[in-house]
Amino acid sequence: MTRIDPETGEILSKPEGSGGTSNVTEFSVSQISGQLKRLVEDTFGRVRIRGEIAGYRGPHSSGHMYFALKDDKARIEAVIWRGVAGRLKHRPEEGMEVVATGKLTTYPGSSKYQIVIDQIEPAGAGALMALLEERKKKLEAEGLFAEARKKPLPYLPLVVGVITSPTGAVIRDILHRISDRFPLHVLVWPVRVQGETTGTEVANAINGFNVLEPASALPRPDVIIVARGGGSVEDLWGFNDEVVVRAVAKSAIPLVSAVGHETDWTLIDLAADIRAPTPTGAAEFVVPVKGELEAHLATLAARLGSALSRFMENRRTALRAAARGLPSPDSLFALQNQHIDAIALRLDRGLVSAVQAKSAQLGRTAGRLGPSLLSVPIRHNHQKLAFAASRLAGAQTSRIEAKRSQLQRLRLNPVLLNVPMREAKRKFDQSSHALANQRRAGMERFSGRLQQAARLLSSYSHEKTLERGFALVRDGKGAVITRSAQTAPKTGYSVAFADGAIDVVRLDGTSKAKVARRPAAKSKKEKTAKQGDLF
Incomplete structure (x- = not known):
């Protein structure tokens, strides 16, 4: 067996023959893992690996990123520490083909080798464009680029919000163009327009403008411009970030995209309400020319x-023509005026005729009325009342005698009849008192009716008419004269006034009065007193 120095990792010796195991050096798992780690790091050191990202699920809770790089035959684990992840120009995405630069090492805890990446970039422009096309299809499928989501720009905004770098030429061009066309209030939200944080800063700026209140100290913009100068695909990559596209689509404020030159395009251009070819063109889209508006208003005025x-x-x-076609007011109302005059004349004559007819009717009625009309009924009622009173007295006397005779026939003890007699006497007194009240009430009722009839007779009598200034003319036979045609020349007549009567003679169409007066008509009180004697 080959012997390896545990400290340096050098090969010390090789086995000779196939002897026993007593010459084999023992190593711990940690020693072997450490030797392998140093061997890999010393042998390979810093490397560049090209492959496809697989198994990426976003940053870990610790901020580190874990995934794998693979090709069609092999796979190697990769890790990006938290401090490096914040400085990356391109963030890893699932399925993205990249070139990763870092240090090859091992992970003893799981007996794996891995690359610790400190720089990552897409594997060429073609890979970036493929990734951009894939992201575009994904967002388009969600409807973020639909025309129905586009909002119209305000015709004349009061506040314009600009999201761009505060130090570049873009903001100066926009402010200069707005000042030339129509000076108004501009709010600038400074952001980085290149680098790893571009997407996050632009998205935060869009959301920040949308949460402003219209009446706040910092007014809410009526329109937003996102602007940047031209550059390569890598320079503009931050505006293809998914978080930027979603912020643009979610914005309630109309947004104009002015990123790059006319030939450049990014995903923010597809989600924006309007794409401007240049930042200067965006300013021209947002505000009109004040001079042109004033000239147009003058023309309209x-x-x-x-x-x-x-x-x-x-x-x-038209009014003059219509006035010529209308008749004059006099001719227009002539017929109505004539009709009103005729009605007024007829009304006067009718009123006079009605007064005369009523006066004649009153005279005839007064001639028929007199005390004699009421004297007969009054006398008849007086006779009936006297007869009823005489019958009532006789009936009372007869009833008393009958009760007394009945009492004598019974021959009862007066002491026993004392109580019934008192009760009978009480009832008799009550009956007598009630009968006297009824008689008195009847007399008062008849007296009231007689007085009312006397007043009615007085109101209808001709004496009242004479008191109002009228006169009553009678002929020699005492008949009432109501028309001049009923008189004849050289004929005597009697003219009665309220205070007396005179005799007159008509001579040749005229009347001559004689000095002969008659007593005046009796007053109402005298008649009433005389009529009251009947009772």
Whole structure:
């Protein structure tokens, strides 16, 4: 068996023959693992390995990265320590063909050899383009590049957010172009535009602009520009990062991509709402030219004033034409005015006729009314009441005599009948009192009805009419004269007034009064007093 120095790893001797095992040096597992580790590291040292990344699941919780490099025949484990991972220009991805540079070593804990990578890069531009195409298909399948997600740019934004390097020529070109076209508020979010952290910084800037409030001290942009100058595929690789594309697609603020020159393209261009060929072109897309807007507004104002003048003139002409076609107000309302005048005339005549008819009807009614109409019913009712009273008195007397006779026939002890007699006397007194009340109430009711009839007769009497200034004319027979045609020349008539009557004679169409007065009509109180004597 070959002997190896445990300290240096050198081969000391080879076995001679096939003797016993007493000459074989014993080694521990750790010694063998250490010798192999030093042998591998001294023999190979720093190497470059080309292969495909397999088994990559992202950074470990410790920050280290573990995966394998393979080709069609073999496989080697790989590790990237946390301190190196943060400085990598290209991050490893599953299935990516890379060229890894590092130190070959072993891992004694599992008897594996591995490469500790300190630099990794895609295996040529073709590999990068293949990876870019594969990522593009993946994101496109998720709908991140769909036209339906695109948002229109605001016509005139108040605040523009720019995500780019604060020291390059790109930001100066954008600010200069915006100042020339339409000066407004510009917010610059500084980021690295090349390197491993480009994707993360740009994504954080997009998300940061979106979380700003419109009314906050730092206003929220109305549109965002992501800008960078031209470069190679490797220089622009940070804008192909998946986290950037997802941040652009998620942005609620319209976003313009201006990465590279017109011939360059990245995945952010496909997810953005608008792709500008250059950063200067992005500024031209975002803001209009103020002078052109002012000229356009002046043109629109002039056209509006001219159109308004023509409109008013056309309406004025149409109004004059319509006015000529309308009749004058006098002719338009002449028929209605004439109709109203006719109605007013008829109303006056009708009112006079109605007053005359009612006056004549009242005169006829007053002539028919008199105390004699009520004297007969009153006298008849008085006779009925007197007869009922006489019958009531006789009936009471007869009933008392009958009860007294019945009591005598019974011949009962007066002491035994004392209580019933008192009760009967009480009931008799109550009946007598109730009968007297009924008689008095009946007399009051008849008296009230008589007074009401007297008042009604007085209100309908012609004396009341005479008191209002009217006169009653009668002929020699006492008939009432209501028309001038009922009179004849040289005929005497009696004219009654409220305070008396005079005799007149009509002579040749005129009337001549004689000095002969009659007593005035009796007043209402006197009549009422006389009628009350009937009771």
